[in-house]
Amino acid sequence: MNADWASRPERAASEPEGKGWGRMPGGRLTHDERRRIATGLADGLGYAEIARHLDRPTSTVSREVARNGGHGGYRADHAQHATGRRARRSGTVVPREEPAAFDEHGRDAEAVRAYAEEFAALMVATGLPRMAARVLARLVTTDSGSLTASELVAGLRVSPASVSKAVGYLEGLDVVRRERDAGRRRERYVIDDDVWLRSWLTSARTNAMWAETARRGAETLDAATPAGARLDHMRQFFTGLSDDMAGGTTAEVFADVLTVLAALVQAGTPLAVDPLAAALGWPRDRVADALRDAERHPDIAGPTALARLAPDTYAVVAAPDRLTAEQRAALGA
Template sequence: MPGGRLTHADRQRVAAGLAEGLGYAEVARRLGRPTSTVSREVARNGGPRGYRAEHAHHATARRARRSPAPAASPAPPAAAEPHGRDPGAVRDFVTQFAALMVHTGLPRMAARVLACLVTADSGALTAADLVERLRVSPASVSKAVAYLVRLDLVRRERGAGERRERYVIDDDAWLRTWLTSARTHAMMADTARAGVGVFGAATPAGARLDQMRRFFTSLSDDMAGGSTAAAFADALTAVAALAHAEVPLKAAELAVALDWPPDRVARALYDAGEHPDLADPLELRHDETAGTYAVAVRRERLTPVQRAALGRAAAAARPG
């Protein structure tokens, strides 16, 4: 049914195809769907590295519940504000929010688009909506949205039967940005540490790099603190436990092995699936039919030639 909604079974086949390393076109051919349907489905649900059939299915259902009213229902005038809001106060706040984003380094147009999305009750606007609100050209909106998508702050989506894309800001957009920043700071600290080893801590360059290491290590630790860090620590522990087990386990079996309550294991597995970059270069894999979880090395971390060479090396190292 080209153009129709993907079913749960379709999403399982998409996930299986991505796990095999297939391209969007091949996955789409197997489903009998347009390539664009598969590419949009994957892009709006974690990308090729983070796509999970179960999570994608539930996320799509949630987005459908949040979707704006059908086009047949007349929308209120752009100037009207619900709940007795003062339009002037709203405009002032949007301007103030955009100015703050510009101060943090965001380009002015991207900041204005982000401010509109943050303050829209639906959290989603079309290009036409943004053009009307900002009084700018469609090209300016398109360029700003592309910038925000690269930052993982905004995503594009298009509902079944809809011609226009909507630009959406999710409730966890700030958390994703925070995690990206924390990981970047950790990478800066690791790079500086390597530089100290190259130049020597007693040299001026080495001392400067060591100071950089201490600064970014402290910043990364501070950003990773609190309840979020504890939740992600549980996710990493669950991934480590599955790696140590070396066989797929059910959530209940993992709970017994870790001596955790079942809901703690469920949250840890959910976080590991929702934030795949946490466990990089490993990834969590869920066999929905068997109800088991396992971990594996991300396929994209190694080229086909490297995987083949490693397979030969492993075979040669086996006794007999």
């Protein structure tokens, strides 16, 4: 943190002699205070620390930033003009700040909401659709890690259809799951604590699949030709990326796991290691390693899972967290 942030020259010039730096907490933010907010953000200060310097509630600062570009886009002059425009459009004087509301843990509820929007903005910048990002951010910043559709609709002030579409998108990414409220008909949308690990493994698996596809292309087109060499460079890139993400030689591992799982699906019946090795034309140790890796990293298998039926016999089944008990019963499982 910049140590002299609270004692910059403009401080003395902007406040009456004998008064503290901050103004009454309920008053309107001044242009100078907005400049200080922008300076504090640039110096890496949090909302609470900026608010202490200004003698303002944290919610005042978080709300101000959220309304005017967010953490990375806040500009004091723009915020000042925007506030004036809003006041002129409404034809009323900008109201005094309401007292901050706190949750059961003593946290400023408005600051938490503002952070959720900031978190969502970051995910939007990385390519996630805006509504999906807002839903995910709300789930991440909720202590229970779960919310109902009606709670999301009320909290985000959007339509049920928007929430439904966003949840469907997040389910496709395997970062959100549904579960039925005990004794009630409504569903809850849940984010698990290991969601980031699963997302990381999914990304590593995707890169490994790109590497494997590029490898086959380089073999087909001949790596000595321009097109084949291009695919071989692609293989090297995605292999390195996948290895860096998972901390090992994952491209080959993932490819072998997926091949063995596909073989079990194709067989449609449990198989032991030796018949699998004979069918694939692989050494026995390679098949055994792939089966061991599939057990060690179940997320590689996606909606399926490897089941060990005997010390040396395996089958592919539905992943246990993909179907509810009611769905399994309806399918005769």
